[in-house]
Amino acid sequence: MKLHEIHNTDYSSHHYSPEHLYSELNMRYKAGVIPWLKDSTGNIVMLFVRSSDPAYGGPDFGIIKGGADEGEEPKQTAIREMEEEVGIKESSIKKLTLISDDVIKGLLAPYKFYVYGAEASSDKFKIDSHEIAEARWMSYGEYLKVGRKSQLSIVRKAFSML
Numbered sequence: 001m002k003l004h005e006i007h008n009t010d011y012s013s014h015h016y017s018p019e020h021l022y023s024e025l026n027m028r029y030k031a032g033v034i035p036w037l038k039d040s041t042g043n044i045v046m047l048f049v050r051s052s053d054p055a056y057g058g059p060d061f062g063i064i065k066g067g068a069d070e071g072e073e074p075k076q077t078a079i080r081e082m083e084e085e086v087g088i089k090e091s092s093i094k095k096l097t098l099i100s101d102d103v104i105k106g107l108l109a110p111y112k113f114y115v116y117g118a119e120a121s122s123d124k125f126k127i128d129s130h131e132i133a134e135a136r137w138m139s140y141g142e143y144l145k146v147g148r149k150s151q152l153s154i155v156r157k158a159f160s161m162l
Contacts, residue, residue, distance in 0.1 A: 028068055028112070029067075029068055029074060029111055029114060030065055030067050030068070030077075030113050030114070031066070031068065031074040031077035031078040031081065031113070031114040031116070032063040032065030032066075032081065032113065032114070032115045032116070033079070033096075033115070033116045033117075033118050034047070034048075034063055034064070034099065034116070034117050034118065034155070034158050035047040035064070035082065035088055035093075035118045035119075035120045035125075036118065036120065036158070036162065037119065037122075037137075039123075039137070043139060044140075044159065044162050045137040045138055045139055046137065046143070046155070046159070047086065047088075047120070047136070048062060048064075048136060048138060048143060049061060049062065049064050049086065049134070049135045050062070050133045050134045050135075051131065051132065051133060052129060052130065052131055052133040053131075057148060060146060060147055060148040060149070061136065061138070061146050061147050061148065062147065062151050063115060063151050063154065063155070064078075064081055064082050064085050064086060065081055065115075066080075066081040066084075066085075074114035074116075075114075075116065077114075078096075078115075078116045084128055084131070085127065085131055086125040086126065086135050087126035087127070087128070088118070088125055092120060092121050093119060093121070094120070094121055095118070095119040096117070096118050097117045097118075097119075097161070098114065098116055099117050099154065099157055099161060100113065100115040100154045100158075101113070101114045102154070113154075117158050140155070140159045
């Protein structure tokens with residue numbers, strides 16, 4: 001998005017704070033992670049979250065994600081966000097695989113979005129209620145009903161890789 005487009009865009013319906021807009025303009029990339037495992041019937045399920053702040057994703061479930069801290073590599077960002085948002089530690093992950101590193105059209109500027117699949121050794125998690133309202137293990141079909149449409153292509157790719 002070009003600077004003149006930013007000034008000519010109505011953001012009133014987005015409910016973004018000036019701090020959020022500023023941080024997005026200065027962000028090198030975001031990274032996310034989709035923890036997954038096989039449920040008791042052998043089907044693949046993935047863990048998705050719903051933000052406690054509607055400005056960050058609205059009412060739909062989506063990928064655990066966040067911006068990079070200074071000096072972090074994408075993989076480190078993804079792992080840190082997973083630990084912060086749902087309490088899954090790196091030591092609980094059997095395997096971490098890069099699913100996507102697409103450029104995403106952000107609110108103000110495009111950014112690189114790295115998404116990893118993390119094979120979890122357990123279905124246990126503990127949400128950070130300051131950031132996350134709810135987290136749920138779900139099948140692809142369940143995600144289609146309650147998931148963020150803007151992340152559907154990444155989620156579809158994740159399910160197809162497994």
